[in-house]
Each structure stands twice: as structure tokens, then as C-alpha cells.
Amino acid sequence: MFNKFYITATLPYANGNPHLGHALEFIQADVISRYKRSISSKDNVFFNLGVDEHGLKIYLKAKELGLEPIELVNKNTQIFKDFCSLLNISYDNFYRTSSDFHKENAKKFWNISFKNGDIYKKKYKGLYCVGCESFVFENDLVDGKCPLHNKKPILIEEENWFLKLSKYRKALSDFLSSGNNIKPDFKSNELYNFNSQISDISISRSVENLPWGVEVPNDSSQVMYVWFDALTNYLSALKFNNKSYEEWWNNENCETIQIFGPDNLRFQGGIFQGMLKSFNFDFTKKLLCHGTILDNNGNKMSKSIGNVVDPIEQINKYNLDAFRYYLIVGMSTFADSPYKESTLVDLYNSHLANNFGNLLNRVIHLANKNEVSYFLDENKIEKDFNNNFIKEPFEQFNKYIEEYELQKAFLKINEVNSLANEYITEKAPWKMENKDEIENILNNLSILLYKVSSILEILIPNSAKIAKDMLTKKEKGILFEKL
Ligand SMILES: [Zn+2]
Known part of the structure; x- marks a missing residue:
């Protein structure tokens, strides 16, 4: 058991604006982090996010804009930070790879690999996609x-340092x-094929061609x-926050969880795992590879086709909770x-406004109307109700979320609300005479709604916080205004 x-999440390149894929990844990571805090404690969870600020892509972009690379990344990093605030992402650390701390630590890791005999120099000629x-x-x-970027790669011919991944x-x-260290299962084979044939990779560039990076x-x-x-940020982020690697x-009791998209599978699940070995570190315990968000018609979003949906516009058009709920x-x-x-x-309308929100208001309304003498009283919950409507479905929710099946887990919660709506309709406490019975029904539902x-x-x-307040104060309100 992990304690x-x-x-x-992965660190996006600070070379442009955040897109829907970033929103999906950050929100997934946020939901998992909030869940872990709810079952453990704040001190036992660490949630890292940040930006990747080096590389040729950023160097060339800065040049194109007539900026120094540091000016460009300062500007774009702030955009990503603002985006995280807008999404209400509860990160514990926001990592910047342009920091001195990062550079020093990256060198320390390089030296460990070097001492392990895993880094060597070789003349190299190859095609390089700047986009990738x-x-x-x-x-x-x-x-x-390159099929991902629809751009011709450039020919690079230089002497570089190589990492001996073939050794691992x-x-x-x-x-x-x-076993069970990557989700979904169908990514496991793809990664297995990559890893079982992994070759040494170039891990440096000549400073003449790329002056923007960490010196070897x-x-x-x-x-x-x-x-x-x-x-190396995934490790350094811990040290940066005075958390020991041990x-x-x-x-073995700390679950390390990396969340990334399909384009990152080989980097996170292959190359980084090889680096971990070379640094004498354990492998990541859980690799979670989310999908890609496609357009309305199931095609890839791309600027050239003009079918890109801007997450910020979506949040402004609807609201944050509708957006977060939909992505998960x-x-x-x-x-x-x-x-x-x-x-x-x-x-939003059917699950939140109608199913959950209406029931919440109905129960509060009836509780006030009947001047109930107890509400939210766990000691008085009826046993059958507790077993059928709370214990059993919530166990299924737990099972799904422990397997990181976020969509299935929250669909379960919507099912709970549907069942609770059926229960109140069937019992019809508004027609009842027996006050004890009415009070029991409303008390049962109040506990379910609070959970x-x-x-x-x-x-x-x-x-959700407002919903809890409404229940505690027995006050009605419009929680989910219909869209
Ligand atoms: Zn590419």
C-alpha cells in the first residue's frame, strides 16, 4: 500500500499558448492529486507542474520575434501560470527549467550517468525535426x-555526447x-516494442548551433x-522542495505517477526510464497516457486546418466547472x-443542474418545510439505504479511481444521483403523513448528497464546496445555472 x-504532468514547451491538450492533462493530474489528498493528507502528496524552457524550437522562435530566449520564456511561462490559475490547478510546485537550480541539478545527473560509463562521444549525422x-x-x-509537424527535418552533422540506453x-x-505500471493496456505493447529495441541517443548539441540550453x-x-x-525536472522538483529522493x-511506499499524452509515450516511458536506471533510480511506478482531443468530427486539431478550439474561450463562454466536468x-x-x-x-445540464442540483434543492426545501429535527446525522441513517445507495456505489467509485479510470469513476457518481432521484420520487415524502418516515428519508438523502x-x-x-455549505446551512440556492 502506498502512503x-x-x-x-509533463512540462510543455514555453513557446506558444496553452491548448486543450494541456488543459486535459493538467485537469487529470489535478483531479488525481486532489483525490490523493482526500484519502491521505496534504503532506503526503506532491504535485508538480512546470514549463520546459530550452531547446531549438524556443531559440528559433525568440530569434524570429527579435527577443532574447529568456524574454520569450518569461513571457510564455507567465501565460502558463495564469492558465493554471484559470483552471484552478492545485499544484504544489511550478517548475522552470531556466532556473539556476535546475541547471545545476541537471549537471549532477549528467555526472552520475557519466560515472556509470553511460555517456560517450560520437560523430553523428541525422535528420532532426525541430517541432518534435x-x-x-x-x-x-x-x-x-515529419508527419506530426508536416515539416522537412533538418540535417544535423556534428560530434555529440550519447547516452547508452541500449545497455538498459x-x-x-x-x-x-x-505488470500493472502503464495505463491504458493498449499502450503497453507499443512501449514494449520501443523499449526492447531502444538505441543510444544523442544527448547534446553543439553550442554553435544551439546556444540556449544547459552547458555540458x-x-x-x-x-x-x-x-x-x-x-531531469521530475526528480529535481523534489530536491527543489527539500523532499528527499529516498x-x-x-x-516502495511512495507511488510516483507520471501523466502525459501519446506523443510523449517514448520519452516518458522509454528514454526517461532509461535515464532513471542510469542515475541509479527506481522506475516510475505509474505511467498514465491520456488520449488526444480531436475536433468535432474526430479529426486532429491543427492551426493550418483552422479547427483549433481555444480552452480559454471555452471557459469564458461557459464556466470553469462545466469545462472541467466535461474534460473528465x-x-x-x-x-x-x-x-x-x-x-x-x-x-452540465443533465448531470449537474438536473440530476444533482435539483435533488439538492429539493431535499433542502423539504427539510425546511417539514422543520426536520435531524439532518446530516450519520447515526440515524437507515441501514438498507446506506448499503444500497452509499456503501456499494461508493466502493465502485473507489475501485475505478484507484485504477485512474476517472471517467468511469465520475459516471458512477452521476448514477448515484440518478438512483437517489428515483428513491425520492418513489418514496414521495411530500405525500407522507408519518413525520419519522419523512425525516428518515431526508436525512438519508442529506448524507448521500454530502458524500x-x-x-x-x-x-x-x-x-461542490457551495453544495456542502448549502447542506450544512440548509439553504437553497442556484448552484448550476442552466447553459
Ligand atoms: Zn516533428
């Missing part, structure tokens, strides 16, 4: 272009075959490859999903 939880910040193979190209092939594939220890002619420096990474309950947790505004509106609100607090913190 500590370290959750981290990665070397690409001839085989992967479509019409000579067996460990990297054994780690995946040993004892070789001022080279800077670290952006992925190498950025990936307690927060190499500890309306989207598959691990597979690709289309973004449909009509579904966002439907889910539902506590769980919804990890998904829609603002509204």
Missing part, C-alpha cells in the same frame, strides 16, 4: 516530412512486462539535448475523444 503520492525536438528516421517521414534494453522491457559538464562546446535536461522516489466525464480518460460543445452543455459533494470537490471544487 505517499508524487504526481507530475528529436531526431527522426527516414522510415517515419511522409513525403520527406532488457531492464526497460522487463519493467513493462512485470567539462565540455563548454556542447549544451544538453533539451529532453535530457527537461526530463522518501519521494526510491520508496465527457472524454475517455485514455483514448482519443472529439471535443463537442453540445456534449459539454448536455452533461457526493465531497467527491465532486476533487472535480468541480467551487460548486
Whole structure:
């Protein structure tokens, strides 16, 4: 059993504006972190977010805008921070790879790999996609272009430092075959194939071609490859917060959880795991790979097609809770999903306004009307009701959320609300004469609604907190204004 939880999302490049994929990843990570805090304590959870501020992509973008790279990343980092506030993301640390702390720590990790005999120098010639910040193979190209970025890669010919990942092939594939450490299952095979054939990678660039990065220890002619420096953040973020690696990474009782999208699978599940081995660290305990958000028609969103949905506009148009609820309950947790505004509106109206919100107001109204003498009294809950409407469904919720099946978990909560609505309709306490019976029904429902609100607090913190207040004060209110 784990008693500590370290959750981290990937660090997006600070070269542009946040998109829906970032929103999905941050909100998933936030919901998991809030859940872990609710079952453990604040002190036993650490949630890391941040930005990746190095690399050729940022260097070239700054050049294009006539800015120094640091000016560009300062500006864009603030945009990402503001975006996290807008989304109400409860991170414990916001990491910047341009910080001196990060650079020093990245060098320390480099030196560990070097001492382990895992870093060597070699002349290299290869095709590099700036969009991917990665070397690409001839085989992967479509019409000579990177299929992800629709751009021709550039030819790079230089002498670089290499990381001997081939040394860890067996460990990297054994780690995946040993069980339940990656979700979804269908990503496990893809990663297994990559890891069982993993080759050494270049982990530096000549400073002449890329002056923006972390200098390689004892070789001022080279800077670290952006992925190498950025990936060390997951470890350094702990040190930066005075948390020891023994307690927060190499500890069988601490669950380390990395959340990322499909384009990052090889980096997080392959290259970084090899780096961990080379640093003498444990593998990540849980790799969670979310899907891609597609457009209304199921196509990839892209600026050139003009079908990109801006998350900030969506939140302004509707509201934050509707947006957060939709990304978790309306989207598959691990597979690709289309973004449909009509579904966002439907889910908010049917699940939150009608199912939950109406029941909440109805129960409070009846409690006041009947001047109930007890409400929210756990000692007086009826046993059958407790078993059928609370214990059993909440156990299923727990089972799903412990497996990080966020969508399934919260659909369960909506089911609980539906059952509770059926219960009150069937019992019809407004027609009853027997005061004890009326009080019992309303008390049962008040406890159920309070438990539902506590769980919804990890998904829609603002509204759920108000719902709890309404119950405690027995005050009606419009919680979810219909969209
Ligand atoms: Zn690319």
C-alpha cells in the first residue's frame, strides 16, 4: 500500500499558448492529486507542474520575434501560470527549467550517468525535426516530412555526447512486462516494442548551433539535448522542495505517477526510464497516457486546418466547472475523444443542474418545510439505504479511481444521483403523513448528497464546496445555472 503520492504532468514547451491538450492533462493530474489528498493528507502528496524552457524550437522562435530566449520564456511561462490559475490547478510546485537550480541539478545527473560509463562521444549525422525536438528516421517521414509537424527535418552533422540506453534494453522491457505500471493496456505493447529495441541517443548539441540550453559538464562546446535536461525536472522538483529522493522516489511506499499524452509515450516511458536506471533510480511506478482531443468530427486539431478550439474561450463562454466536468466525464480518460460543445452543455445540464442540483434543492426545501429535527446525522441513517445507495456505489467509485479510470469513476457518481432521484420520487415524502418516515428519508438523502459533494470537490471544487455549505446551512440556492 502506498502512503505517499508524487504526481507530475509533463512540462510543455514555453513557446506558444496553452491548448486543450494541456488543459486535459493538467485537469487529470489535478483531479488525481486532489483525490490523493482526500484519502491521505496534504503532506503526503506532491504535485508538480512546470514549463520546459530550452531547446531549438524556443531559440528559433525568440530569434524570429527579435527577443532574447529568456524574454520569450518569461513571457510564455507567465501565460502558463495564469492558465493554471484559470483552471484552478492545485499544484504544489511550478517548475522552470531556466532556473539556476535546475541547471545545476541537471549537471549532477549528467555526472552520475557519466560515472556509470553511460555517456560517450560520437560523430553523428541525422535528420532532426525541430517541432518534435528529436531526431527522426527516414522510415517515419511522409513525403520527406515529419508527419506530426508536416515539416522537412533538418540535417544535423556534428560530434555529440550519447547516452547508452541500449545497455538498459532488457531492464526497460522487463519493467513493462512485470505488470500493472502503464495505463491504458493498449499502450503497453507499443512501449514494449520501443523499449526492447531502444538505441543510444544523442544527448547534446553543439553550442554553435544551439546556444540556449544547459552547458555540458567539462565540455563548454556542447549544451544538453533539451529532453535530457527537461526530463531531469521530475526528480529535481523534489530536491527543489527539500523532499528527499529516498522518501519521494526510491520508496516502495511512495507511488510516483507520471501523466502525459501519446506523443510523449517514448520519452516518458522509454528514454526517461532509461535515464532513471542510469542515475541509479527506481522506475516510475505509474505511467498514465491520456488520449488526444480531436475536433468535432474526430479529426486532429491543427492551426493550418483552422479547427483549433481555444480552452480559454471555452471557459469564458461557459464556466470553469462545466469545462472541467466535461474534460473528465465527457472524454475517455485514455483514448482519443472529439471535443463537442453540445456534449459539454448536455452533461452540465443533465448531470449537474438536473440530476444533482435539483435533488439538492429539493431535499433542502423539504427539510425546511417539514422543520426536520435531524439532518446530516450519520447515526440515524437507515441501514438498507446506506448499503444500497452509499456503501456499494461508493466502493465502485473507489475501485475505478484507484485504477485512474476517472471517467468511469465520475459516471458512477452521476448514477448515484440518478438512483437517489428515483428513491425520492418513489418514496414521495411530500405525500407522507408519518413525520419519522419523512425525516428518515431526508436525512438519508442529506448524507448521500454530502458524500457526493465531497467527491465532486476533487472535480468541480467551487460548486461542490457551495453544495456542502448549502447542506450544512440548509439553504437553497442556484448552484448550476442552466447553459
Ligand atoms: Zn516533428
